[in-house]
Amino acid sequence: MSYQIPKFRHPELPVNDLGYTKADYEGSISTLCAGCGHDSISGAIVKACHELSIPPHMIAKMSGIGCSSKSPTYFLGKSHGFNSVHGRMPSVVTGAAMANRDLIYLGVSGDGDTASIGMGQFAHVARRNLNMVYIVMNNGCYGLTKGQDSATADEGSVSKKGDANVFSAIDLCSTALQMGATFVARSFSGDKDQLVPLIKAAISHRGFALIDVVSPCVTFNNNAGSTKSYEFVREHAEATGTVDFVPMQKEITTDYEPGSSHEVTLHDGSSIHLYKMSENLDPFDRTSALMNMENHRTAGDILTGLIYMDKDSRDLHDVLETSRRPLNTLDTEDLCPGNQMLKNINASLR
Amino acid sequence: MKRIESVNDFVIKFANVNGTGSASANNMFAKALFRMGLPVCPKNIFPSNIQGLPTWYEVRVSEKGYLGRRGGVDIALSVNPQSMAQDIKEVEEGGYFIYDDTKPLDLRLMRNDVNIIGIPLTRICNEEYTDPRQRQLFKNVIYVGALAALLDMDFKVLTDLVKDQFKGKEKLILPNIHALELGHQYVKANLECPIGIRVKTSDQVGDKILLDGNTALGLGAIYGGATVAAWYPITPSTSVVDAYEKYVRRVRIDPGTGEKNYAIVQAEDELSAIGMVIGASWNGARAFTATSGPGISLMSEFLGLAYFAEIPTVLIDVQRAGPSTGMPTRTQQSDVLSAAYASHGDTKQVLLFPATPKECFDFGAMSFDLAERLQTPIIIMTDLDLGMNDNMSEPLEWDDNRAYDRGKVMTAEQLEEGVEFGRYLDVDGDAICYRTYPGAHPKRGAFFTRGTSRDEYAVYTERGEEYEKNMLRLMRKWDTIKEYVPEPEVVTAAEKTDVAVLYYGTSEESSRESLDFLAEEGVHLDAMRVRAFPFNDDVKAFIENHKQVFVIEQNRDAQLRTLLMAEFEFGPDKLKSVLCFDGTPISARNISKQIKQHLNGGEVQPLHRTKIAGQAGE
Numbered sequence: 001m002s003y004q005i006p007k008f009r010h011p012e013l014p015v016n017d018l019g020y021t022k023a024d025y026e027g028s029i030s031t032l033c034a035g036c037g038h039d040s041i042s043g044a045i046v047k048a049c050h051e052l053s054i055p056p057h058m059i060a061k062m063s064g065i066g067c068s069s070k071s072p073t074y075f076l077g078k079s080h081g082f083n084s085v086h087g088r089m090p091s092v093v094t095g096a097a098m099a100n101r102d103l104i105y106l107g108v109s110g111d112g113d114t115a116s117i118g119m120g121q122f123a124h125v126a127r128r129n130l131n132m133v134y135i136v137m138n139n140g141c142y143g144l145t146k147g148q149d150s151a152t153a154d155e156g157s158v159s160k161k162g163d164a165n166v167f168s169a170i171d172l173c174s175t176a177l178q179m180g181a182t183f184v185a186r187s188f189s190g191d192k193d194q195l196v197p198l199i200k201a202a203i204s205h206r207g208f209a210l211i212d213v214v215s216p217c218v219t220f221n222n223n224a225g226s227t228k229s230y231e232f233v234r235e236h237a238e239a240t241g242t243v244d245f246v247p248m249q250k251e252i253t254t255d256y257e258p259g260s261s262h263e264v265t266l267h268d269g270s271s272i273h274l275y276k277m278s279e280n281l282d283p284f285d286r287t288s289a290l291m292n293m294e295n296h297r298t299a300g301d302i303l304t305g306l307i308y309m310d311k312d313s314r315d316l317h318d319v320l321e322t323s324r325r326p327l328n329t330l331d332t333e334d335l336c337p338g339n340q341m342l343k344n345i346n347a348s349l350r
Numbered sequence: 351m352k353r354i355e356s357v358n359d360f361v362i363k364f365a366n367v368n369g370t371g372s373a374s375a376n377n378m379f380a381k382a383l384f385r386m387g388l389p390v391c392p393k394n395i396f397p398s399n400i401q402g403l404p405t406w407y408e409v410r411v412s413e414k415g416y417l418g419r420r421g422g423v424d425i426a427l428s429v430n431p432q433s434m435a436q437d438i439k440e441v442e443e444g445g446y447f448i449y450d451d452t453k454p455l456d457l458r459l460m461r462n463d464v465n466i467i468g469i470p471l472t473r474i475c476n477e478e479y480t481d482p483r484q485r486q487l488f489k490n491v492i493y494v495g496a497l498a499a500l501l502d503m504d505f506k507v508l509t510d511l512v513k514d515q516f517k518g519k520e521k522l523i524l525p526n527i528h529a530l531e532l533g534h535q536y537v538k539a540n541l542e543c544p545i546g547i548r549v550k551t552s553d554q555v556g557d558k559i560l561l562d563g564n565t566a567l568g569l570g571a572i573y574g575g576a577t578v579a580a581w582y583p584i585t586p587s588t589s590v591v592d593a594y595e596k597y598v599r600r601v602r603i604d605p606g607t608g609e610k611n612y613a614i615v616q617a618e619d620e621l622s623a624i625g626m627v628i629g630a631s632w633n634g635a636r637a638f639t640a641t642s643g644p645g646i647s648l649m650s651e652f653l654g655l656a657y658f659a660e661i662p663t664v665l666i667d668v669q670r671a672g673p674s675t676g677m678p679t680r681t682q683q684s685d686v687l688s689a690a691y692a693s694h695g696d697t698k699q700v701l702l703f704p705a706t707p708k709e710c711f712d713f714g715a716m717s718f719d720l721a722e723r724l725q726t727p728i729i730i731m732t733d734l735d736l737g738m739n740d741n742m743s744e745p746l747e748w749d750d751n752r753a754y755d756r757g758k759v760m761t762a763e764q765l766e767e768g769v770e771f772g773r774y775l776d777v778d779g780d781a782i783c784y785r786t787y788p789g790a791h792p793k794r795g796a797f798f799t800r801g802t803s804r805d806e807y808a809v810y811t812e813r814g815e816e817y818e819k820n821m822l823r824l825m826r827k828w829d830t831i832k833e834y835v836p837e838p839e840v841v842t843a844a845e846k847t848d849v850a851v852l853y854y855g856t857s858e859e860s861s862r863e864s865l866d867f868l869a870e871e872g873v874h875l876d877a878m879r880v881r882a883f884p885f886n887d888d889v890k891a892f893i894e895n896h897k898q899v900f901v902i903e904q905n906r907d908a909q910l911r912t913l914l915m916a917e918f919e920f921g922p923d924k925l926k927s928v929l930c931f932d933g934t935p936i937s938a939r940n941i942s943k944q945i946k947q948h949l950n951g952g953e954v955q956p957l958h959r960t961k962i963a964g965q966a967g968e
Binding site for chain 2: 056057081088099100103316321328331337338345349
């Protein structure tokens with residue numbers, strides 16, 4: 001591996017209540033493209049967990065397959081991780097959470113992973129209100145297979161091939177709300193000031209917490225006409241014999257006030273309009289949350305912030321009335337009913 | 351006219367309409383014989399619908415204790431006009447055809463070599479009951495009462511059974527006994543009875559029980575310590591989780607708090623069900639799912655992950671007739687290959703083949719020990735015949751001194767002591783590595799579980815030598831597994847022979863009956879029942895030590911034979927197939943016929959594909 005994380009840390013890095021520095025929450029160095037929004041989200045996760053003073057080993061980081069799903073390697077190196085199969089992270093988390101309710105389950109997924117192959121599991125984990133944080137790193141395209149449209153790509157948006165998407169987009173926040181999710185938020189990868197508190201709130205929420213994070217793809221969210229496009233770079237790179245050159249890009253960041261709208265320019269020169277939820281909006285009403293999102297979508301904005309939260313949420317363990325003691329701590333003496341019960345059963349079968 | 355005469359040895363087949371409540375009446379008949387001390391083998395042959403189509407219930411009674419299907423029908427009790435033509439055709443020469451003669455029998459169906467017995471079931475019901483539902487339900491009970499007279503059964507056994515069956519619903523006891531008496535009295539007064547076939551109280555049952563394999567597996571999961579069940583309903587496996595739920599509620603709910611020491615999640619599909627099992631097992635709970643062939647197809651991707659990432663997983667496959675949706679309510683052993691090599695890439699899965707309810711219970715409980723010890727999926731391969739039919743079985747037993755084998759899990763203390771931890775390090779030389787549960791230790795023991803290639807410390811790598819090292823270790827682990835799975839059972843023939851049979855699962859009972867029959871004719875065959883895949887060296891030696899081995903199985907493509915050839919590289923000439931794949935359980939007559947055809951030489955073929963199985967229904 002040519003990349004290595006430097007061991008040196010500033011001796012006066014701030015420590016949290018557990019005495020851990022932020023470095024204790026970091027993972028391996030990222031192998032995503034330089035400037036990828038996903039890395040910013042990883043950074044926000046690190047910051048949120050550090051600030052909340054969560055023991056890193058009490059977090060289970062779970063994912064499916066794809067660029068986003070690779071990211072758990074890049075944060076929380078002292079936590080157990082699980083990189084499952086494409087789109088099927090929610091079921092693995094459901095089982096894991098059933099086995100041990102004492103851990104914090106942090107699922108990371110992408111728009112391909114969640115909105116296509118994993119749409120079924122996403123819908124059902126939301127409706128079961130599993131106690132987990134579900135972060136979607138949403139860039140509207142498939143990075144690992146070189147830029148096909150995903151199901152969250154907007155109708156009319158142009159892929160790297162130059163074709164305009166002819167299908168309507170799936171809005172994950174609306175879907176989650178309709179499926180019964182009890183915490184729904186949207187943010188932008190470059191807006192740490194907004195994203196970090198949202199992650200903290202999601203971790204504290206008891207039940208299913210979705211954060212859909214718009215996270216631009218530096219390599220594939222471009223168009224054929226752009227001089228910064230992949231096509232353009234590749235054409236020029238081929239002259240030097242390099243066939244798989246990914247341009248280094250800067251991370252896009254932004255900072256704006258609640259209740260205001262802000263235009264963010266992406267790597268390809270296109271732009272998106274973010275609207276940060278006003279503090280006056282009521283995030284405790286599911287119907288108005290849906291309406292707010294729809295109103296902003298119609299206006300061409302992406303509504304960001306905490307869109308909905310059910311303060312009285314009952315998670316899956318509450319509904320199933322599972323024991324307080326984690327099921328994975330039970331052993332023979334707790335679980336085995338003994339031979340006498342079998343004798344009684346045998347007697348009833350004659 | 352010839353009349354079949356026998357005591358405690360016959361096959362009776364009930365032909366009913368699905369959804370009319372006949373199953374419980376037929377079951378009452380079988381259970382009464384069982385209580386009279388007679389070995390019985392009831393088999394439900396039902397359609398994949400809820401109401402209206404023909405359904406059959408076949409009961410084999412055998413003083414000698416043969417519990418498989420024999421083949422042929424001695425008594426047909428037909429109350430379904432839709433299937434009457436077929437039902438009367440199936441009766442053996444000299445056998446008995448009992449029908450509802452409220453309407454006269456269609457003369458075109460008449461057979462002169464069969465004893466025809468008419469009982470006006472509908473007329474009796476119409477005279478006795480005004481409510482249409484009662485007319486329908488009690489018609490079935492009336493024919494059980496009639497049979498009691500025709501077969502000279504102990505009537506008190508039936509009335510006692512009714513009393514036991516409706517304990518808690520006392521209002522139903524007298525009406526049911528009355529219906530039994532209606533049938534009984536009509537026959538006594540109007541027909542010659544008993545007929546040539548009769549039953550006599552016996553003592554061949556001992557302490558045995560009558561239980562279906564799915565319930566036994568549900569109980570096995572409880573005794574094996576399963577705390578998480580994730581499943582998606584599919585025939586014929588649904589009743590496994592139903593049984594688990596029924597019994598686990600009795601023993602694992604804290605009476606004070608109402609808290610449950612278990613979690614059952616009905617998943618949205620089979621992909622999700624197996625994903626939940628893998629997640630729970632990864633996190634240190636014992637978890638299982640139950641499914642059938644179509645579910646195995648859907649679960650395959652996840653099974654590959656569990657194999658490669660080495661996550662304990664318990665999966666119960668109650669097989670039915672495929673391919674595709676096939677015949678959902680008919681039995682087969684046709685998932686053997688898809689389960690053995692489930693998922694893409696070089697994958698091998700551990701299979702267990704129980705043959706009785708007792709073994710379903712034992713293997714069910716044991717599978718959790720195996721899964722955790724071996725850190726790999728364990729697939730219990732049963733089938734509809736064993737799973738959904740009552741089978742006579744040894745009683746269930748548990749050794750109260752037995753503790754679960756939780757396998758190689760590194761504790762917080764061991765990690766604290768600084769023992770080197772690498773998730774895929776072969777420390778003990780048995781190719782099974784240590785794992786840690788998430789949250790075990792603040793600083794040590796965390797690792798990344800993934801389906802991608804990794805090194806011994808679970809770090810992602812695409813280096814060829816690391817990948818090969820891992821895959822070769824998994825092959826060595828396969829050898830270790832052979833020491834842990836149930837060994838095969840051998841029955842040596844009375845006379846020395848170089849020909850043998852090999853069978854597994856529900857083919858056992860019919861196979862053994864067939865071997866007894868062939869021995870009487872001077873054909874002696876050694877027998878082996880394979881109980882697990884990977885096959886151990888005994889299986890190899892057994893085949894090597896015989897010139898020819900018949901592999902008896904219930905599928906078209908001789909799947910176990912293929913597996914034996916693939917694993918041991920036997921040539922096709924060594925192994926001959928005896929097959930049945932019409933969706934009904936293989937019968938002893940069918941097996942005998944096929945073996946005799948092979949042994950006569952004329953039809954021996956080098957490849958099983960050119961050999962046709964016994965005719966449907968045999």
